[in-house]
Amino acid sequence: MPDPKQTKASPIMADTDIAIVRIAPETSFKNKAYEALKEAILKMDIYATPEPVMLDERALSERLGVSRTPIREAIAMLEQDGFVKTVPRRGIVVVRRSKAEIVDMIRAWAALESMAARLITTTARKKDITALRDFFRDFGPDRLPQDHVEEYSKANIAFHQALISLSESPVLVDLTNDLLLHVRGYRQLTIGRKDRTATSLPEHLGIIEALEARDTELAEKRARDHTLGLAAYVEAHGQELFT
Amino acid sequence: MPDPKQTKASPIMADTDIAIVRIAPETSFKNKAYEALKEAILKMDIYATPEPVMLDERALSERLGVSRTPIREAIAMLEQDGFVKTVPRRGIVVVRRSKAEIVDMIRAWAALESMAARLITTTARKKDITALRDFFRDFGPDRLPQDHVEEYSKANIAFHQALISLSESPVLVDLTNDLLLHVRGYRQLTIGRKDRTATSLPEHLGIIEALEARDTELAEKRARDHTLGLAAYVEAHGQELFT
DNA sequence: CCTAAGTTTTTGGCATGCCAAATACCAGAA
DNA sequence: TTCTGGTATTTGGCATGCCAAAAACTTAGG
Numbered sequence: 200m201p202d203p204k205q206t207k208a209s210p211i212m213a214d215t216d217i218a219i220v221r222i223a224p225e226t227s228f229k230n231k232a233y234e235a236l237k238e239a240i241l242k243m244d245i246y247a248t249p250e251p252v253m254l255d256e257r258a259l260s261e262r263l264g265v266s267r268t269p270i271r272e273a274i275a276m277l278e279q280d281g282f283v284k285t286v287p288r289r290g291i292v293v294v295r296r297s298k299a300e301i302v303d304m305i306r307a308w309a310a311l312e313s314m315a316a317r318l319i320t321t322t323a324r325k326k327d328i329t330a331l332r333d334f335f336r337d338f339g340p341d342r343l344p345q346d347h348v349e350e351y352s353k354a355n356i357a358f359h360q361a362l363i364s365l366s367e368s369p370v371l372v373d374l375t376n377d378l379l380l381h382v383r384g385y386r387q388l389t390i391g392r393k394d395r396t397a398t399s400l401p402e403h404l405g406i407i408e409a410l411e412a413r414d415t416e417l418a419e420k421r422a423r424d425h426t427l428g429l430a431a432y433v434e435a436h437g438q439e440l441f442t
Numbered sequence: 443m444p445d446p447k448q449t450k451a452s453p454i455m456a457d458t459d460i461a462i463v464r465i466a467p468e469t470s471f472k473n474k475a476y477e478a479l480k481e482a483i484l485k486m487d488i489y490a491t492p493e494p495v496m497l498d499e500r501a502l503s504e505r506l507g508v509s510r511t512p513i514r515e516a517i518a519m520l521e522q523d524g525f526v527k528t529v530p531r532r533g534i535v536v537v538r539r540s541k542a543e544i545v546d547m548i549r550a551w552a553a554l555e556s557m558a559a560r561l562i563t564t565t566a567r568k569k570d571i572t573a574l575r576d577f578f579r580d581f582g583p584d585r586l587p588q589d590h591v592e593e594y595s596k597a598n599i600a601f602h603q604a605l606i607s608l609s610e611s612p613v614l615v616d617l618t619n620d621l622l623l624h625v626r627g628y629r630q631l632t633i634g635r636k637d638r639t640a641t642s643l644p645e646h647l648g649i650i651e652a653l654e655a656r657d658t659e660l661a662e663k664r665a666r667d668h669t670l671g672l673a674a675y676v677e678a679h680g681q682e683l684f685t
Numbered sequence: 686c687c688t689a690a691g692t693t694t695t696t697g698g699c700a701t702g703c704c705a706a707a708t709a710c711c712a713g714a715a
Numbered sequence: 716t717t718c719t720g721g722t723a724t725t726t727g728g729c730a731t732g733c734c735a736a737a738a739a740c741t742t743a744g745g
Contacts, residue, residue, distance in 0.1 A: 227530070227728065229518065256697070266730040268511070271697085275472065275515040279522035287470070288696060288736045303613045306557060310614075314553030370546045371553075374617065423557075470698065499727070509700040514727085531706045531726060 228265045232273035235263060240282050245295055245384050252293040254283065281381065301382055302434045308378045309426035312359065315366035315375075316406065316422035320415040323365045328410045331365075334358040335400060344396045351396055358403060362422075395432050402428070471508045475516035478506060483525050488538055488627055495536040497526065524624065544625055545677045551621045552669035555602065558609035558618075559649065559665035563658040566608045571653045574608075577601040578643060587639045594639055601646060605665075638675050645671070 236259070245252055256274070260267045274291060277283045285291045296304075319328065334354045338344050344351035356379070363375050402425045409418035469477075479502070488495055499517070503510045517534060520526045528534045539547075562571065577597045581587050587594040599622070606618050645668045652661035 229728075255695090257695090267697095268729055268731090272515055272518045272728095275518045276522045279519045285697070287698085288738085290696065300612070303611050306561070306611060307554060307613045307617060310553045310557030311550060314549060318549070368546050368549060369543070370550045370621075374550060378613075472698075498725090500725090510727095511699055511701090515698095528727070530728085531708085533726065 228263075228269035229272045229276075232259075232263055232265065232269050233276050236273055236277060237280075237282065240277070240293055241380060241383065243293075245293055251295065254291040254293065256291070280377070296381060296384065298433065302430050304378050304382050305426060305430040305433060308375055308382070309423050309430065311371050311375050311378075312363060312426055313419045313423035315363045315368065315371050316410065316418040317415055318366040318368060318371075319362070319410050320413045320418050322367065323410070325411065327365055328407065331358060331361060331407050331410075332404070334361065335403065338400060344400050345394075348396060351399075355399065355403075362406070395429070398428075399425075471506075471512035472515045472519075475502075475506055475508065475512050476519050479516055479520060480523075480525065483520070483536055484623060484626065486536075488536055494538065497534040497536065499534070523620070539624060539627065541676065544627075545673050547621050547625050548669060548673040548676060551618055551625070552666050552673065554614050554618050554621075555606060555669055556662045556666035558606045558611065558614050559653060559661040560658055561609040561611060561614075562605070562653050563656045563661050565610060566653070568654065570608055571650065574601060574604060574650050574653075575647070577604065578646065581643060587643050588637075591639060594642075598642065598646075605649070638672070641671075642668075 236254075243252065254274070256267050256270055260270045263270065274283060274285060278285060282294060283291050284294050334357055338347070338351060338354070360376070360379075363372050366372070402421065406418060406421045406425060409421050412418075479497075486495065497517070499510050499513055503513045506513065517526060517528060521528060525537060526534050527537050577600055581590070581594060581597070603619070603622075606615050609615070645664065649661060649664045649668060652664050655661075
C-alpha cells in the first residue's frame with residue numbers, strides 16, 4: 200500500500216508486501232474483558248430474579264485476573280451497548296428490559312429484516328436463497344416444530360440471521376444482531392413458544408418463496424408481518440414474563 | 443414491595459417519595475469527555491483531508507484538564523459507537539466511512555423510518571401529524587427550497603427527526619439518531635443538494651398526507667421510497683465525496 | 686424494642702506512573 | 716548521497732492507590 204508517510208525514499212519492493220496485512224493484534228485485556236462480560240451477561244437469566252443483578256468492578260478484576268482499569272473500560276463499552284448501567288456510588292446493574300421495550304425492539308427488527316428481504320430480491324443469488332430452506336429440512340408434517348421446540352428455536356434464529364446476511368448489508372446485519380442479543384434475554388419463553396411455533400414454519404417458507412420469485416414487495420411484506428407477528432405475540436402473551 | 447433485604451423496620455412514609463427520583467448525577471468526567479469528543483468529531487470535516495485524523499490521549503487529557511483514565515473510557519465508548527478506532531501502538535483514528543457504508547446506513551434509516559410511519563398511522567394524534575407541515579411553512583412556490591438550501595436542509599433533518607419521534611418508539615428514535623450522526627459527515631454536499639431538494643418537498647408532503655389519511659401501507663411506502671431515493675442519489679452522485 | 690447519631694466499609698471515579706511495542710530520529714559506514 | 720544500525724521518543728495498555736459519597740453496621744439513648 201502506498202503509504203504517504205514513508206520516511207524517505209521508497210525502495211522498489213513493488214507489491215511484494217501485499218497480503219501481509221498485520222499480524223494478530225493480540226486482543227487487549229480490555230477487549231477480552233468486554234467479550235467475557237458480555238457473554239456472561241447474555242448467559243445469565245436476568246429475568247429470573249426480582250432483585251436487579253449487580254456487578255462489582257473489584258470482584259470482576261480479581262475473577263478475570265486483571266486490574267480494574269481494563270474492566271472499567273469494558274464496562275463503559277457494555278454501557279454503550281445498553282447491557283449495563285453504572286450508577287455512581289451504588290454499583291453496576293445489568294439492565295432489565297420491560298415488555299414494552301422488548302416489543303419495541305422486535306418492531307425495529309421487523310423493519311430491518313423487511314428491508315433485508317427487499318434487498319435480497321434484487322441482489323442475492325438464487326442458490327443462496329434456496330439454501331435458506333435447509334434450516335428447516337428436519338421439520339415437516341411428520342416431524343412438527345412444536346414437538347421439538349428447542350431445536351426449532353435454534354433453527355429459527357439461524358434462519359433469520361442467514362436471511363439478513365444475504366442482504367450483504369453490514370449495517371443491517373450488525374443492527375439486527377445487536378437487537379437480537381437484547382431480545383434473547385426473553386429466550387425459550389418467547390421465540391420458541393409452542394403455540395407460535397406452529398404458524399412460524401409456514402411463514403418462513405412463504406418468505407423464502409417470495410424471495411425466490413423476486414417479488415420485492417411481497418417479500419418485504421411477508422418478512423415484516425412475520426416479525427411484527429412475534430411482536431404482537433409478545434405484547435399479548437408477555438405477562439408471564441415479569442418486569 | 444416485599445423487600446427481603448430491608449435492614450429493619452420500614453417506616454410509614456407511604457408513597458410520599460414518589461417522583462423524587464435522584465438528584466443530578468453530576469455527570470462524571472468520563473461522560474463529559476465523551477460528549478466533548480463526540481461533538482468535536484462530528485464538528486470536524488473528516489472527509490476534507492486525505493490523511494486520517496488522529497487523536498492523542500495525552501493531548502486530549504491535557505486539553506480537557508483531566509487525566510488519561512476518563513479520556514480512555516470515553517474513547518472506548520466512542521469506539522463502540524463506531525466513531526473512532528484505536529490501533530494498538532499507533533494511535534486513535536477517527537473512522538472515515540466509504541460511500542458504500544453511507545449508502546448502507548441510509549438504507550437502514552429508510553427501513554426504520556418506514557416502520558415509524560407505519561406505527562404513526564395507528565397511534566399518533568392528528569394534530570401532531572399535521573404539525574409536521576410547520577417545518578416547511580417557509581417554503582412554497584414563491585420561496586423555493588433550492589434557493590435556500592442551507593435553511594431547507596435544517597428543516598429537512600428536523601422534519602425527519604420529528605417524524606420518527608411521533609412513532610413513540612424509543613428504539614427507532616435512538617437507532618435513527620445514531621445513523622444520522624454518521625451520515626451527517628457527508629453534510630451540505632448530500633442532504634441539502636440542490637437537484638435533490640426540488641423533489642424532496644413534495645415527497646415530504648406526500649408522506650404527511652398519507653399519515654393524515656391513516657393509510658398505513660401508503661405512508662410506509664412513501665417514507666421508505668423517499669429515503670431510499672436519497673440512498674440511490676448518494677450512490678450515483680457520491681463521486682465528488684472522496685474516500 | 687425502637688430510634689438516631691456515629692463509625693466503618695463498600696464502591697465507582699480518577700490521577701499517576703511504568704511498560705513494551707512501534708516509530709521517528711541520527712550518526713556512521715559504504 | 717544512500718543505506719544501516721542503533722537510540723531516543725511516542726503511544727496505547729495496564730496496575731496501583733487514594734478519594735469522597737453512600738450504604739451498612741454499631742452503639743448509645745429513650
